[in-house]
Amino acid sequence: MSAAVKLDSPSSSELLRQFGERLACVRRARGLTAQRFSRELGISRTTLGAAERGEPAVTMGTYMRILAQLGMAADVALLAAQTENSASIVRRHQRFAHEVERGQRHPQTLFALPAELVARAELEFPENAFGEPQPW
Incomplete structure (x- = not known):
């Protein structure tokens, strides 16, 4: 063990x-x-x-x-990859968030990303990207 x-x-x-x-x-x-x-x-x-x-x-x-x-391995590739245009990824994430909020996209579809995006991705999140701070 x-x-x-x-x-x-x-x-x-x-x-x-x-x-x-x-x-x-x-x-x-x-x-x-x-x-x-x-x-x-x-x-x-x-x-x-x-x-x-x-x-x-x-x-x-x-x-x-x-x-x-x-x-879903592409999700990890996002963490490991670099890109010169992280602003476009932030815009894409914001668009996806709005689509989920309006019921136009199921959250599980966010796992499927184009290979070309994953290959050059760099994660940069706005300060409130994950919502309000939690009590834990």
Whole structure:
């Protein structure tokens, strides 16, 4: 069994929990059982459960395998890539946010990004990009 891992802030723990929850939601939305999905990934059902709970002891490699299997690895590429035109990405994010608010776009569609965008992406968020500060 792996050693216990503690994050340094409650907000980091909450973000990781939400991330795991989103992975589980996407898996379920695609009609995949945890047993079948873990078998396809080559990981134990226990490890998948830990990842879907957002436990920090799950390795980044395991999270990457899950993201890749769900077709969501491009999300991580956004974090790792650089671009000269980050303002266009901010405008795109704002447009997507408005479309979600108006019911014109489902939030899960935000995972699908064109490869050319991902290849040159750099994330820069406005101060309030994630809404109002949370109490944690």
